[in-house]
Amino acid sequence: MSTTLGSYERLEVWRDGHVGWLVFDRPDAGNALDATMFRELEQAWLALDADPEVRVIVNTGNGNAFQTGLDMVQVAKDKDALRVVSRQTRDFDLRFTAWQVGVHKPVIAAVNGICAGGGLHFVADADIVIASSTATFTDPHVSVGQVSAFETIALIRRSPMESVLRMAFTGRYERMSARRAYQLGIIGQVVDPPEDLRAEAVALAEKIAKNSPTAMAVTKKALWEALERDLTDACAAGAKDLAIMWGHPDQEEGPAAFAEKREPAWTPLDHGLLDARPEELQ
Amino acid sequence: MSYGGYETLIVERQGHIGWLIFNRPEQLNAMNNLMRDELADAWLELDRDPEVRVIVHTGNGRAFQTGVDVMEIATDGIGFERYRDSMENFDVHFTAWHQHVWKPVICAVNGICAGGAFHWVADSDIVIAASDAQFFDPHVSVGQVVAIEAIGLIRRMPAEAVMRMAFVGKYERMTAQRAYELGMISQIVDPPENLREEAQKLAELIAKNSPTAMRQTKKALWGALEAGLTDACKNGATHLVDMWGHPDQEEGPKAFAEKRDPDWAQLG
Secondary structure (H helix, E strand, O other): OOOEEOOOOOOOEEEEEOOOOEOOHHHHHHOOOOHHHHHHHHHHHHHHOOOOOEEEEEEOOOOOOOOOEOOOOHHHHHHHHHHHHHHHHHOOOOOOHHHHHHOOEEEEEEEEOOOEEHHHHHOOOOOEEEEEOEEEOOOOOOHOOOOHHHHHHHHHHOHHHHHHHHHHHHHOOOOOEHHHHOOOOOEEEEEEOHHHHHHHHHOOOOHHHHHHHHHHHHHHHHHHHHOOOOOHHHHHHHHHHHOOOOOOOHHHHHHHHOOOOOOOOOOOOHHHHHHHOOOOHO | EEEEOOOOEEEEOOEEEEEEEOOOOOHOOEEEEHHHHHHHHHHHHHHHHHOOOOOEEEEEEEEEOOEEOOHHHHOOHHHHHHHHHHOOOOOOOOOOOOOOOOOOEEEEEEEEEEHHHHHHHHOOOEEEEEEHHHHHOOOHHOOOOOHHHHHHHOOOOOOHHHHHHHHHHHHOOOEEEHHHHHOOOOOOEEOOOHHHHHHHHHHHHHHOOOHHHHHHHHHHHHOOOOOHHHOOOOOOHHHHHHHOOHHHHHHHHHHOOOOOOOOOOOOO
């Protein structure tokens, strides 16, 4: 039933129905990000976004950890391997999360265990986040002399800031539980027992996959670009995004299917509709 | 040790933890002119002391803080006019954020937190509270506008809760429990008398981390409130890259490998 998409060393990427899967696959290393995984992540996100059969993407990890950030072993032993990532960090030209590479489809992060440091990138840059009841969140950067910036900058846009500052400054000396993350709205669902996480992610993804791919992509564009602007400007830009959808066949099909009590046959997503980026973001 | 010369505040240091304590308990720690001036000095004194790594801010008595001293405003014939220039130019200096304090600041709310008190909640990094703390904003109930502190708050917590406080005024109080649920605070201390002990403990945990990495992180995150997401990340990259090559980046992993506490460089 599931179709493997491409071949990767550090990831597993497949499609099952309309759901695309991007799974970190370095379970022996806490799924830490090494140079290979950084490179493969960009390819995998872009491949899933381009695949017309994929309507929703689920991102999770194999093993006990979801993601534990930059591979400190590689940092210690083979800094040269990370030269590209260092340059991308300096210029904020990173290309390893869905947001960074401009994925148009809804992304669900399914946090299956510890999510530490750079692992928070994949929480901050997902649309929807769910977690197993045993998942924990921590940001050890300052405990090892590193600055926490991009992940926490994005997180304070989507969660109460105090909780993010507390995570950033307590470092490795505190972990946030899945339950607390749920209370704070950092995640939207806690899955218990933890082994049901993928099944729940599928159930959620399949609900989302029933919606108009184009309407979701334009909605995603409007909401993420709103994080770039003050309220009035964001609404003005959002109004232009709304108008992208006017006259689109899905706007006929949705009400027609509803009236006829059948599932809508949506038009495949046309990425071209979305690629007009606002000038100030170019 | 205690830093001398303050009448309305107690300013002291316990180990690496600096304490800034409102000390007008009879006036529920309301801010008069003198306190306003002393706050400006106290934040800078603690920020400049190289022994201080984390600052805790709390109040003596049953209130944390209750805003500006309305008695002084009402009785000395100058009224709010004394603050017109500084407010119109937003040239104010009584919170850690106003004073560009880049050390982590923990606000420990020990009781009533009303009106102008939200300046210090909004401008702290971490906020904890005693279980009997109460939060409310009476500005509009006495014909005053609430602006700056509520603007700060809606950037860091659900806006509805802030709007509700702003418009219900003195007729409703938010509990510590609700503030915790909303993520306005991250810890409730019960019994309330353990607040300072818990604050010191939390501060000591934080003081184990690299002072320089924390300063750069704080600059990146507070700076992020000033820009759109992409620009904030670009600005954040500058703060992040400033840390590259800093001795703490060698010391952190080394200490971890040797199973000892890191010996961090002093803030430069």
